[in-house]
Amino acid sequence: MKKSNRLGPEPWRPSGATDQSPAERVLAALTEQVGPVTTAELVAVIGLHANTVRAHLQELTEAGLVRMETVASVGRGRPAHRYSITDEGRAVPRVNDPAFAEYRGLTTAFATYLASRSDNPSDEAREIGRAWGRQLGDDAGPGRADPAGMIMQLLARLGFTPVPPPATNPGEGIALRTCPLLELAEEMPEVICQVHQGLVEGALDQAGASSVGVELLPFAEPGACRLHLRP
DSSP: OOOOOOBEEOOOOOOOOOTOOHHHHHHHHHTOOSSOOOOOHHHHHEEEEHHHHHHHHHHHHHTSSSEEOOOOOSSSSEEEEEEEHHHHHHTTTTTTTTHHHHHHHHHHHHHHHHHHHSSSHHHHHHHHHHHHHHHHHHHHHOOOOOOHHHHHHHHHHHHHEEEEETTTGGGGGGGEEEEHHHHHHHOOHHHHHHHHHHHHHHHHHEEEEEEETEEEEEEEEBEEEEEEEEE
16 A cells, blocks of 8 residues: 555545555456466556565455465476455445445534534544444444454445554554545544444444454554554
8 A cells, every 4th residue: 555654544545546556456456357366467457567566465465355375386486376356355345335335425424513513522423433333243244253354344345444463463453544534534533533433343242242342543653543452
């Protein structure tokens, strides 16, 4: 994804946008492939440098959006790798995703209302987020076995581009690299960020993982917010 020195995530852009980041272009290209493809085949489709494609494939693989398989080489030489998109990768929102479109529209409407009319917009926003998260949790299915995986898939679908922590340091939490409502979040974080925290709490509750603690750190670092899920 794009690198930046500003605190917080990048704005989410639909997959059809002309100003997609290179990683988004790689993911979009994989969505259109019939089967696993090599780096060279993706380069031919996208037109980016092989090193750029290779680096973003690694990033997307670590995020669980792309699957890598090793193919034995014929004769001498290193084994080749082929890549395909995962179910989580396919869940990354598109402009025609009804849940994503509804989320953006409704959140924008009630956030503006709460910010101007409510005496306690943060608490009310969090409760609204919980209610919306419980509804989305019905679609996510049981999350007791893997609450982090369930939340990763849900947030990917809503436009947050979640990236899991490295296995060597799980305490880093989930990095949220994009935000579908970034302009509003910068203008009224006490409303939008509380909606997002409540959304995760509600989804976990509905999926049977209400014992998992949720801590959202908005604009925590350059290029991301941080989400911590703790027993």
